[in-house]
Amino acid sequence: MCILNTGGFAVEEKSISKAVIKRLPRYYRYLGELIEEGIERISSNELSAKMRVTASQIRQDLNNFGGFGQQGYGYNVPYLYEEIGKILGLDKTHHMIIIGAGNLGQALANYVKFEKRGFKIVGVFDINPVLKGISIRGNGIRMMSELPEFLQKEDVQIAALTVPKSSAAEIAELLVQNGIKAIWNFAHLDLNVPKDVIVENVHLSESLMRLSYNLTVAEQKEEK
Amino acid sequence: MCILNTGGFAVEEKSISKAVIKRLPRYYRYLGELIEEGIERISSNELSAKMRVTASQIRQDLNNFGGFGQQGYGYNVPYLYEEIGKILGLDKTHHMIIIGAGNLGQALANYVKFEKRGFKIVGVFDINPVLKGISIRGNGIRMMSELPEFLQKEDVQIAALTVPKSSAAEIAELLVQNGIKAIWNFAHLDLNVPKDVIVENVHLSESLMRLSYNLTVAEQKEEK
DNA sequence: TAGATTGTTAATCGATTAACAATC
DNA sequence: TAGATTGTTAATCGATTAACAATC
Known part of the structure; x- marks a missing residue:
């Protein structure tokens, strides 16, 4: 159960x-959807059919974190949902700020469901003075110059x-200096941060290029 | 070179x-950035150091598509850039429409660089009559009711x-019926489309959950 | 108890890395 | 030619799938 005994000496998490x-x-x-449908239990085989992955993979994946199922019964849906939520850290509240109040930043700031999952947006920042004070769901847009003081006062873990x-590299450094622990990076570059800072990239242009590749291959097949 | 001869009989693309x-x-x-820096040639070893992947992987990856390098020299940067662009289909123009003119849709519609890469936005659609006719970079927002006729007239391959x-599942079906070949899916569900239709998913909430997982693991480590 | 289904070990498959002969 | 570096084969590593004993 998540514990490895290496050589009978050091014990560490796998x-x-x-x-x-x-x-x-x-x-x-998928479990959330099953709950909405009022389904109480599901076997790895049934879930396998729905999700189009092998039942074996489902059981292997879940067993990385512990035995959530029961032989002869399967998995209790609400229980498994809650447990995975805990693993993902969705049972805790994290505070997030958004740097850059362009369309994308505003889209994130307006997305209501994040808060339901424990991601509370506590500030939105931009350099454009025109935007100063404009309110997005109760958050007045702040100027970048206020950022360091804000981060000293408030407890913020995540920056989008x-x-x-x-300007992304420079701002990332500023964020790290002021104690941000995780960056949700939408800028088209690889951030260079200390290894204890988490970076999760969303590179939209790379996603579009993958689509383009698959479309192009399909088009070439068509031509034959 | 991309050709497999299976048993001396069927010849097909690998x-x-x-x-x-x-x-x-x-x-x-990365190659685009090297071009901007005016760098003409690079070895797999140098690129390896920059990108933090193994040189072996770089050579293997590129050789899936042909021999772009030269022994004793390395790779010519502008040439390799262009070739990868071709592989990704960026040398051709594709027409794209955006369904949903909320913040995210508008962010995509406003993103200038897509057009530079061959993705031309030719229409933006929404159901909200308040948005009708509002212009985003030259594209007046159209009503969903106009969509089928629009797709019959215009040559559109991609829908974001x-x-x-x-409403996503229903709209996806409508898109497919009207000849859309690729869907860039930002809705939080798995689309069910014929297998010749390409789907590229961008599930922002799943990305945020992965960040949350890594952050949570780091926080737990800290507590010790 | 018999049947169902998990948890888990073993087998297979695929992807990454290492090594080196080919060649510029 | 000698040195450098690719293209490519072989070795390793990791992830997925299959199989089945454990057990509810």
Whole structure:
């Protein structure tokens, strides 16, 4: 159960592979939908059919974190949902700020569901004085110059970075200096931060290029 | 060179693994940056240091598509950039529409660089009559009721889907019926479309949950 | 108890890394 | 030619799938 005994000496947590982590939110989403449908229990086989992954993978993935099921019964849906939520840290509240109040920043700031999942937006920042004080769901847009003082006062863990590439590196450094622990990076570059700072990238242009690749391959097949 | 001879009989294209495709846009981005710096040639070893992947992986990845390098020299940066661009289909123009003119849809519609990469936004649609006719970079917002006729007349390959989960499935079906070949899906569900239709998902909430997981693990480590 | 289904070990598959002959 | 670096084969590593004993 998550514990490795290496050579009978050091005891440490087995780290979970990235592939597994990537799948967890999808399990969580499907379980949420099952709850909405009022379904109480599900077997790995039934879930397998719904999600189009193997039942074996589901059981392996879940067992990284403990035995959530029961032989002969399957998995209790609300229980498993809650447990995965805990694993993902959705049972705790995290405070988030948004740097860059352009369309994308505003889209994030307006997205109501984040708060339901424990991500509370406590500030929105921009350099454009025109935006100063404009309110997005109760958060007046603040100027970047106020950022360091704000971070000293408030307890903020996450910063969403929705600024142009040109200023992203500099701002990331500022964020780290002021104690930000995780950056949700929408800028088109790889951030260079200390290894204890978490970076989660959302590179929209790379996503579009992957779509483009698959579309192009399909088009070429068509031509034959 | 991309051709497999299976048993001396059927000759077919070797399909490229998803892992490789996922890395291609990142190579493309780094090569673009090297061009901006005026760098003419680079070895897999130098690129390896910059990108923090192994040189071996770079060579393997590129060789899926052909021999772009030269022994004793390395890779010519502008040439490789162009070739990867071709592989990704960025040398052709694709027409894209955006369904859903909320903040996220508007953010995409306003993003200038897509057009530079060959993705031309030719229409923006919404159901909200208040938005009708409002112009986003030359595209007046159209009503969803106009969509089928629009798609019959215009040549559109890609649809970006930035609508609420509740209407996404239905709209996706409408898009497919009217000949859309690829959907860039921002809605929080898995679309059910024919297998010749390409779907590229951007699930922001899942991305945030992965960040949350990593942050939570880090916080727990800290507590010790 | 018999049937169902998990948890978990073993087997397979695929992706990454290492090594080196080919060649510029 | 000698040195550098690719293209490519072989070795390793990790992730997925299959199988089945444990157990509810």
